[in-house]
Amino acid sequence: MTTIYDIAKKTGYSITTVSKVLNDYPNVSEKAKAKVLAAVEELGYTPNSSARTLATNKSWMIGVVFAEHLGVGMAHPFFSEVIESFKKHVELYNYDLLFVSRKMGLKEETYRHLKHRGVDGVVVVQSLGDDALDFTEFNMPTVFIDMPEKGAHAVYSDNKQGSTLAVDYLYGLGHRKIAHITGAQTMYTAVERAKGFELAMEKHNLSIPSKYIVDGGYYSYEGGREAMFRLLSLTDRPTAVFVSGDEMALGAIKVIKEAGLRVPEDISVIGFDDIPLAKHVDPPLTTVKQDKELIGHQSAALLLDEINELGKNRNGKVIPVQLIKRQSCMSVDHMW
Amino acid sequence: MTTIYDIAKKTGYSITTVSKVLNDYPNVSEKAKAKVLAAVEELGYTPNSSARTLATNKSWMIGVVFAEHLGVGMAHPFFSEVIESFKKHVELYNYDLLFVSRKMGLKEETYRHLKHRGVDGVVVVQSLGDDALDFTEFNMPTVFIDMPEKGAHAVYSDNKQGSTLAVDYLYGLGHRKIAHITGAQTMYTAVERAKGFELAMEKHNLSIPSKYIVDGGYYSYEGGREAMFRLLSLTDRPTAVFVSGDEMALGAIKVIKEAGLRVPEDISVIGFDDIPLAKHVDPPLTTVKQDKELIGHQSAALLLDEINELGKNRNGKVIPVQLIKRQSCMSVDHMW
DNA sequence: GCTCCTATCGAAAACGCTTTCGTTTTAAGT
DNA sequence: ACTTAAAACGAAAGCGTTTTCGATAGGAGC
Numbered sequence: 001m002t003t004i005y006d007i008a009k010k011t012g013y014s015i016t017t018v019s020k021v022l023n024d025y026p027n028v029s030e031k032a033k034a035k036v037l038a039a040v041e042e043l044g045y046t047p048n049s050s051a052r053t054l055a056t057n058k059s060w061m062i063g064v065v066f067a068e069h070l071g072v073g074m075a076h077p078f079f080s081e082v083i084e085s086f087k088k089h090v091e092l093y094n095y096d097l098l099f100v101s102r103k104m105g106l107k108e109e110t111y112r113h114l115k116h117r118g119v120d121g122v123v124v125v126q127s128l129g130d131d132a133l134d135f136t137e138f139n140m141p142t143v144f145i146d147m148p149e150k151g152a153h154a155v156y157s158d159n160k161q162g163s164t165l166a167v168d169y170l171y172g173l174g175h176r177k178i179a180h181i182t183g184a185q186t187m188y189t190a191v192e193r194a195k196g197f198e199l200a201m202e203k204h205n206l207s208i209p210s211k212y213i214v215d216g217g218y219y220s221y222e223g224g225r226e227a228m229f230r231l232l233s234l235t236d237r238p239t240a241v242f243v244s245g246d247e248m249a250l251g252a253i254k255v256i257k258e259a260g261l262r263v264p265e266d267i268s269v270i271g272f273d274d275i276p277l278a279k280h281v282d283p284p285l286t287t288v289k290q291d292k293e294l295i296g297h298q299s300a301a302l303l304l305d306e307i308n309e310l311g312k313n314r315n316g317k318v319i320p321v322q323l324i325k326r327q328s329c330m331s332v333d334h335m336w
Numbered sequence: 337m338t339t340i341y342d343i344a345k346k347t348g349y350s351i352t353t354v355s356k357v358l359n360d361y362p363n364v365s366e367k368a369k370a371k372v373l374a375a376v377e378e379l380g381y382t383p384n385s386s387a388r389t390l391a392t393n394k395s396w397m398i399g400v401v402f403a404e405h406l407g408v409g410m411a412h413p414f415f416s417e418v419i420e421s422f423k424k425h426v427e428l429y430n431y432d433l434l435f436v437s438r439k440m441g442l443k444e445e446t447y448r449h450l451k452h453r454g455v456d457g458v459v460v461v462q463s464l465g466d467d468a469l470d471f472t473e474f475n476m477p478t479v480f481i482d483m484p485e486k487g488a489h490a491v492y493s494d495n496k497q498g499s500t501l502a503v504d505y506l507y508g509l510g511h512r513k514i515a516h517i518t519g520a521q522t523m524y525t526a527v528e529r530a531k532g533f534e535l536a537m538e539k540h541n542l543s544i545p546s547k548y549i550v551d552g553g554y555y556s557y558e559g560g561r562e563a564m565f566r567l568l569s570l571t572d573r574p575t576a577v578f579v580s581g582d583e584m585a586l587g588a589i590k591v592i593k594e595a596g597l598r599v600p601e602d603i604s605v606i607g608f609d610d611i612p613l614a615k616h617v618d619p620p621l622t623t624v625k626q627d628k629e630l631i632g633h634q635s636a637a638l639l640l641d642e643i644n645e646l647g648k649n650r651n652g653k654v655i656p657v658q659l660i661k662r663q664s665c666m667s668v669d670h671m672w
Numbered sequence: 673g674c675t676c677c678t679a680t681c682g683a684a685a686a687c688g689c690t691t692t693c694g695t696t697t698t699a700a701g702t
Numbered sequence: 703a704c705t706t707a708a709a710a711c712g713a714a715a716g717c718g719t720t721t722t723c724g725a726t727a728g729g730a731g732c
Contacts, residue, residue, distance in 0.1 A: 003718055014682045019720060027680060046451040050395070051718035053386040054687045061434070073420040075612070080416055084409040091437035096453070098397070098434050101427035115382040117432070221616070250616050257618075276411070280557070280586050282593075282618035339688055350712045355690060363710060387688035390717045 002043045010039045022047065053118060061098045062090055062303065063119035065110060067126035069184075069218040070247075074099075077247070077275040078292065079125050082145060085296025086123060093304060095120070111138055121307045123299060127187045127218075141306035143299045147188045148316040153306060155299040155317045159189050162288035162321040163196025164203075166242045166270045169286075169323055171204050174332035175268060179212040179238035181227040181248055183219050190219075193244045193272060212238055216248045224251025232259050239332060240268035246275045246287055253281070253328070264330035274324055284326035294319050338379045346375045358383065389454060397434045398426055398639065399455035401446060403462035405520075405554040406583075410435070413583070413611040414628065415461050418481060421632025422459060429640060431456070447474055457643045459635060463523045463554075477642035479635045483524045484652040489642060491635040491653045495525050498624035498657040499532025500539075502578045502606045505622075505659055507540050510668035511604060515548040515574035517563040517584055519555050526555075529580045529608060548574060552584045560587025568595050575668060576604035582611045582623055589617070589664070600666035610660055620662035630655050 004022075008015045013032055020028045021036045039045070053059045064083065068076045074083070087097055100113050114122055121141035144154040170178050180197045183190030194213070201208050214230050217223030224243060231241060232255065243249035249271030253263050263269050263283055271278065274289035298317055305312070340358075344351045349368055356364045357372040375381070389395045400419065404412045410419070423433055436449050450458055457477035480490040506514050516533045519526030530549070537544050550566050553559030560579060567577060568591065579585035585607035589599050599605050599619055607614065610625035634653055641648070 001718090005718080015719085016682050016684095016721085017680085020681090023720080027678095029680060032680080046448050048390070048454065048718050049452050050386045050389040050454055051687090052720075054384070054390055054689090054718080055720040057687075059386065072417075072612075073423065074410060075413075075416040075420050077411075077612075080411040081408075084411050087409065087435065087437075094437075096434055096436050098432055099423065100432050101423075101430075112382050116385050118384060118386055254616070276408075276413075277613040277616065280590070280613065280617060337688090341688080351689080352691085352712050352714095353710085356711090359690080363708095365710060368710080384688050387717090388690075390688080390719085391690040393717075 001048075002045045003048070004045075006043055007036060007039045007045055010043065011035045057118075059118045059120055060095055061117065061119045062095050063114045063117060063122040064097050064099045065114075065122060065124040065126065066099065067124075067128070069127055069187075070220055077277070078273050078290070079146075081276075081292040082296045082299075083123075083125060085293045086145075086300045087296075089297050089300035090304065114140065121303045123303060127189065141303060143303040143306070145295060145299050151314055153299070153302045153314050153317070155295050155302065155319060156189070157290045157295065157321050158318045159192035159321075160196030160199065162272060162290075163193050163242065164200040165321065165323040166272075166288055167197060167200035167204070169325070170240045170242065170268065170270065170329065171206070173240075173268065173329060175240040176206060177212075177236070177238045177240070178206065178208075179214070179231050179241040180208075181214055181216040181224060181231070181241060181243040181252060183244040183248070184215060184217050187218075190244055197242060209236070216244065216251075219245035219248055221247045221251040221254075224248030225255050226251075228252035228255040232256070232261075238267070239335065240270070240329065242270050242272075244272050246271040246273040246278050246285060249285060249287070249328075250277070250281060253285075264328050265335055268329040270329055278324075279326065283328045286326045286329045287324050289322045289324045291319050291321070337384070338381045339384070340381075342379055343372060343375045343381055346379065347371045393454075395454045395456055396431055397453065397455045398431050399450045399453060399458040400433050400435045401450075401458060401460040401462065402435065403460075403464070405463055405523075406556055413613075414609050414626070415482075417612075417628040418632045418635075419459075419461060421629045422481075422636045423632075425633050425636035426640065450476065457639045459639060463525065477639055479639040479642070481631060481635050487650055489635070489638045489650050489653070491631050491638065491655060492525070493626045493631065493657050494654045495528035495657075496532030496535065498608060498626075499529050499578065500536040501657065501659040502608075502624055503533060503536035503540070505661070506576045506578065506604065506606065506665065507542070509576075509604065509665060511576040512542060513548075513572070513574045513576070514542065514544075515550070515567050515577040516544075517550055517552040517560060517567070517577060517579040517588060519580040519584070520551060520553050523554070526580055533578060545572070552580065552587075555581035555584055557583045557587040557590075560584030561591050562587075564588035564591040568592070568597075574603070575671065576606070576665065578606050578608075580608050582607040582609040582614050582621060585621060585623070585664075586613075586617060589621075600664050601671055604665040606665055614660075615662065619664045622662045622665045623660050625658045625660045627655050627657070 004015045004018050007018045017028060017032055018036050021033045066074060068079055070076060074080055098117060098119055123143050125145045142152055144152055146156050148154045182194045185191055211234055214227045216227035243252055249269055253269055256263055256267055261267060271285050271287035274287045278285040278287050340351045340354050343354045353364060353368055354372050357369045404415055406412060410416055434453060434455055459479050461481045463482060478488055480488055482492050484490045518530045521527055547570055550563045552563035579588055585605055589605055592599055592603055597603060607621050607623035610623045614621040614623050
């Protein structure tokens with residue numbers, strides 16, 4: 001490996017001077033600059049980031065703590081898009097992303113590991129509330145995605161508002177018997193969406209039979225299937241169902257079709273997330289779109305500010321959602 | 337930050353001894369071990385990985401070079417699954433993954449950056465052949481995914497065989513007029529699949545009208561749409577089309593439906609990849625499945641071996657593919 | 673020619689750890 | 703009690719940088 005010493009020897013300057021030209025210090029002559037740069041090029045020198053980090057206490061790495069419950073890891077349809085957006089943004093400022101292995105349930109381990117690596121900041125993407133790292137003793141710039149955390153930066157969608165959008169839309173279409181397939185109530189997003197659903201229903205003076213609210217688990221396709229199955233077995237079936245996640249919605253639609261019914265002619269379905277496949281399925285899924293791009297961007301901006309100690313007050317930043325009307329919902333007037 | 341010196345001071349031992357217990361050296365007394373470990377716990381000491389890397393010349397990081405052409409980055413439906421599998425495997429050996437920002441087209445930059453970071457190995461996941469890093473002067477353990485590279489480890493699917501499987505199946509169903517929507521011929525996988533298609537057709541003594549082979553670009557949904565559009569405009573339409581990628585296949589199916597035709601009743605479609613949504617679309621997509629799990633696992637194993645200098649002969653490792661029969665294909669006898 | 677700046681440079685310490693190799697301590701053997 | 707081997711320990715060098723602060727050189731001003 002070629003080091004700063006090799007450059008020094010070759011140019012006749014000291015390592016101090018070499019280091020200075022490499023770091024754009026002002027007081028170094030043009031002549032020295034030229035000679036050093038030439039030598040760097042000729043020897044194919046590359047600075048050693050470990051040494052630099054050791055000396056400066058700055059690693060230019062951002063740790064990514066990734067924990068989801070579908071078990072698909074970074075292939076997660078929603079999180080992966082958010083992280084990609086996050087990555088694109090921090091890259092502009094020369095940060096690399098370090099995916100640390102998170103042994104689920106061992107928060108202490110993860111915490112130490114991040115310290116060990118000396119990352120400049122951390123972004124944690126995870127759904128479960130109770131499983132969260134204990135942030136308070138985690139003295140490091142951090143931003144949470146998809147979940148608020150007291151005293152910490154966090155970026156997440158306006159989940160309640162999303163539910164309102166969905167219910168209002170369904171109501172406008174003439175639906176009165178609206179069911180809700182929720183996510184597991186251990187997840188912040190799932191609770192919020194459920195709350196929003198109830199609030200919106202209340203607003204329209206619609207009652208919610210207890211059987212109309214069914215837990216679909218961790219946003220999985222299978223969970224959606226099972227939940228919808230139960231809904232279909234009801235004597236007084238809903239005419240529309242608002243599902244807390246797109247994957248679950250797809251599972252639900254599948255079950256409806258298998259039962260010989262049609263979407264939206266027999267039952268309207270509306271999802272949440274707007275994952276990439278949503279527009280490709282049949283029928284194209286009407287859903288509440290989360291702005292993954294913005295979420296990633298905002299969380300990156302917040303984290304960068306915090307790293308550079310421009311951190312303002314730390315709290316949650318909620319991102320607006322949007323109703324994407326496709327073809328899985330239908331006015332009751334046209335149903336058969 | 338608490339260092340090894342703090343532990344030394346607290347326990348009365350030298351930093352050498354502390355370091356030794358931390359690294360499980362044999363010749364250190366039980367007593368010393370106990371005292372040091374206790375102090376570590378009490379002071380909440382975490383070793384500094386930069387210092388360690390500097391001293392040992394081993395970073396325990398694996399660089400990930402990720403370049404795809406859908407523009408979705410790590411949200412790529414196929415690559416993300418492969419990388420996830422790769423990650424799961426290397427994690428077992430305590431490696432973390434470093435995603436370096438790859439400025440497309442600046443291979444030299446990427447190369448330097450990886451050196452700079454001192455990663456122990458590199459996994460490059462990218463489709464384009466001509467854009468590949470110049471591996472020869474890249475003196476570092478490396479494994480390529482989805483594309484062979486002379487003199488380097490590489491793991492990829494048996495693309496030709498996949499095409500054979502598809503064509504044989506279609507042939508068995510009675511189809512004779514089979515078209516192929518290819519991927520851009522700058523990509524290794526696309527070329528192989530196209531070759532395989534021609535070979536298989538030849539085997540069955542089937543001629544391929546030149547209009548039956550149409551380029552769908554970089555495996556995108558839109559590309560599939562356009563390609564299928566051209567196919568539909570033909571006077572002598574194919575009864576089946578083998579599409580080089582699932583996303584493209586979905587686009588193709590969409591166009592077929594829009595034209596008032598049905599899949600598979602009017603046209604059979606078969607894809608390649610078996611992305612997660614393949615089973616959820618309507619009709620469920622018959623496709624050639626790539627074993628993402630195995631690809632990730634194998635490439636991890638190869639890279640780890642290379643890092644530990646157990647590297648055998650470096651060359652491509654081809655992973656078998658499998659035909660997943662779902663419902664987008666139909667026997668000609670039942671077509672209308 | 674002398675003083676005093678300013679511009680340029682370099683010696684050396686520091687960052688936190690590993691590892692070699694010599695020294696000391698302990699235990700075993702007689 | 704003495705020798706010897708083995709076990710336990712530590713001094714110091716080294717890994718490749720950055721950064722402080724003092725030294726030197728050259729020129730301007732008189």
